[in-house]
Amino acid sequence: QQQVKQSPQSLIVQKGGISIINCAYENTAFDYFPWYQQFPGKGPALLIAIRPDVSEKKEGRFTISFNKSAKQFSLHIMDSQPGDSATYFCAASIVEGKLIFGQGTELSVKP
Amino acid sequence: DAGVIQSPRHEVTEMGQEVTLRCKPISGHDYLFWYRQTMMRGLELLIYFNNNVPIDDSGMPEDRFSAKMPNASFSTLKIQPSEPRDSAVYFCASSSRFDNEQFFGPGTRLTVL
Numbered sequence: 001q002q003q004v005k006q007s008p009q010s011l012i013v014q015k016g017g018i019s020i021i022n023c024a025y026e027n028t029a030f031d032y033f034p035w036y037q038q039f040p041g042k043g044p045a046l047l048i049a050i051r052p053d054v055s056e057k058k059e060g061r062f063t064i065s066f067n068k069s070a071k072q073f074s075l076h077i078m079d080s081q082p083g084d085s086a087t088y089f090c091a092a093s094i095v096e097g098k099l100i101f102g103q104g105t106e107l108s109v110k111p
Numbered sequence: 112d113a114g115v116i117q118s119p120r121h122e123v124t125e126m127g128q129e130v131t132l133r134c135k136p137i138s139g140h141d142y143l144f145w146y147r148q149t150m151m152r153g154l155e156l157l158i159y160f161n162n163n164v165p166i167d168d169s170g171m172p173e174d175r176f177s178a179k180m181p182n183a184s185f186s187t188l189k190i191q192p193s194e195p196r197d198s199a200v201y202f203c204a205s206s207s208r209f210d211n212e213q214f215f216g217p218g219t220r221l222t223v224l
Contacts, residue, residue: 032211043115043202043215044154089154093211097142097161103153 002027004092006102013109019077021105023090026071030092034099035064035075038087047088048075080109115216117203123222129191132219135184136205144213145178145188146202154202160186161208193223 005024013019023033034049050057050064050073057064063076077084090102116135124130136143144159158168163180171178175194180186190197200220204213 034211041217043204043218045215046212049211096208097144097206097211098156098159098167099211099213101154101156 002094002100004090004100004102006090006105008105009103010106011108013080013107015080015082015109015111017080017109019080019084019107019109020074021088021090021107022072022074023092023102024070024072025092027092027094028071029094030100032093033064033066033073034091034093035062036089036091036101038089038104040086044089077107080107082109082111085109115203115205115214117201117216117219119219120217121220121222123224124193125224126194127192128223129189130193130197130221130223132188132201132203132221134186134188134203134216136186136203137214138184139207140205140214141208142206142213143180143186144202144204144206145186146204146215148200148202148218149198157188190221193221195223197221198223 007022035047036044037047038044048059048062050066055066061078066073085108088105091099093099118133145157147155157170158178160180178188200218202215202218204215206213
């Protein structure tokens with residue numbers, strides 16, 4: 001019940017394309033859903049986050065879509081760029097401070 | 112602020128040796144987290160502290176692992192004795208009680224031979 005399942009494990013997208021990464025959860029008590037971005041040799045960093053009272057949040061080329069009834073949320077990267085190549089983690093929080101992370105998606109954007 | 116500081120950045124040791132990883136969280140943050148990252152298991156939460164008190168250590172793999180936070184600006188993660196399967200990147204992160212965002216350090220890459 002505490003798991004967050006992320007797919008796909010890896011993704012290859014052409015420059016200018018749309019990258020889509022999906023996550024699913026079981027526990028309806030989760031109330032905070034962030035996405036973290038990690039470049040090789042670095043720690044993860046917060047990219048964008050959403051709370052369950054909204055269905056979508058957009059920041060620049062990055063959008064989170066949230067479907068409460070389906071218990072799913074996804075990250076869309078519009079106009080994907082080679083600089084977006086990184087590992088992306090979804091996460092969910094039930095208790096103040098503690099995050100449950102998905103397994104990660106390695107994104108490669110080809111020029 | 113310099114962000115979360117971890118030391119050492121790289122550690123190579125032999126099986127059976129004691130390893131101590133260090134972390135300085137962002138000043139003013141109330142929460143401190145220790146994570147382990149491997150290809151097989153992804154990003155695992157080992158333990159986290161709130162106001163220097165351990166709250167949840169259910170992710171600590173076994174008694175060989177211990178963590179302390181003697182004050183608000185310093186934490187250690189100790190492995191004794193170390194084993195090859197402990198080889199991983201260990202991250203420290205901190206966050207404020209006013210915001211869920213966790214700020215990660217650069218990590219310590221541990222190799223146990």
